[in-house]
Amino acid sequence: MDGDPLLATAQAARPGLRPVLFQSAYEALLWAVLSARRPMKQMAEVRAELSRAHGRVLTVAGEELPAVPTPARLLEVDAFPGIPEVKIERSHAVAERAVAGELDTATLRARDAAEVERDLQGLPGIGPFYSQLVSVRALGQTDVLPTTEPRVVAETGRLLGRRLDAAGFAEVAEAWRPWRTWASVAIRASSAR
Numbered sequence: 001m002d003g004d005p006l007l008a009t010a011q012a013a014r015p016g017l018r019p020v021l022f023q024s025a026y027e028a029l030l031w032a033v034l035s036a037r038r039p040m041k042q043m044a045e046v047r048a049e050l051s052r053a054h055g056r057v058l059t060v061a062g063e064e065l066p067a068v069p070t071p072a073r074l075l076e077v078d079a080f081p082g083i084p085e086v087k088i089e090r091s092h093a094v095a096e097r098a099v100a101g102e103l104d105t106a107t108l109r110a111r112d113a114a115e116v117e118r119d120l121q122g123l124p125g126i127g128p129f130y131s132q133l134v135s136v137r138a139l140g141q142t143d144v145l146p147t148t149e150p151r152v153v154a155e156t157g158r159l160l161g162r163r164l165d166a167a168g169f170a171e172v173a174e175a176w177r178p179w180r181t182w183a184s185v186a187i188r189a190s191s192a193r
Contacts (some may be wrong), residue, residue, distance in 0.1 A: 004175060004176070004183075006159050007186060007187070009190070010159065010183075010186040010187045010189070010190040011186055011190075013189075013190035014186065014189045014190055017186060019137075019182060021137055021138060021140050022134075022137055023138075024103070025103045025108050025134050026071060026094065026098040026103045027068050027138070028133060028134045028137055029094040029103065029120070029123065029134060030047075030068055030091055030094055030095075032125070032126060032130035032133060032134070033087055033090040033091050033126070034046060034050075034083065034087060034091070036087075036125055036130070042082075043082075045082075046080075046081075046082035046083060048066050050068070050080055050083070051068050051069065054073050054074065054077055055068050055069040055070070071095035071096075071098035071099045072095070074091055074095040075092055075095045075096070075099070086125075089124070090125040093123050093124050105139065109141075113135045113139070113141045113144050116131075116134075116135060116139070117132055118131070120134055128148045129148040129149065132144065132146055132147075132148050132149070136185070141181055142178060142179055142181050142182060143177060143178045143179065143180050143181060144181050145169075145170060145173050145180045145181070146181070146188075147166045147169065147170060149184070152169075152187055153165070153166060153169045154191075155187050155191040156172060156187055157169075158191070159190075
């Protein structure tokens with residue numbers, strides 16, 4: 001990847017960018033359920049309120065940070081302002097899988113990424129986009145190409161000065177192996193203005 005002008009441009013746009021992972025697959029899936037088809041900022045606020053009400057508030061470097069409810073605690077939440085009933089039901093399905101030990105992050109990380117993504121798509125409300133989000137942003141897979149993320153495909157095309165489809169994006173990304181995940185994160189972040 002050294003010397004790749006596309007990645008150099010992306011990195012220059014966000015110097016010092018360090019991709020941060022979700023704490024766990026459970027937390028990433030909960031975020032996926034809450035944020036689907038909703039404004040991210042709005043749902044981040046709802047998640048923070050849910051966390052304050054039913055999770056824990058930790059103090060880190062003098063700042064209070066709400067932590068999401070444990071899976072067992074989330075199963076006790078039947079309704080919450082800003083979260084439609086269908087999202088409560090989907091959150092419960094995620095929590096049930098976590099309580100059953102099926103979302104252990106280390107165990108999922110050790111499995112084949114594509115297999116894990118297919119498995120997670122069995123959860124209600126989790127499709128290819130969000131199962132890949134878990135693979136990339138919770139399990140920390142370094143070489144998963146996020147072909148389901150239209151913004152990274154569009155931004156790559158913009159930086160190259162041409163329109164790309166998923167196949168064209170995959171072709172361009174071959175040069176980034178074994179770091180396609182993080183190259184894509186850098187490109188996606190460079191478009192956040």
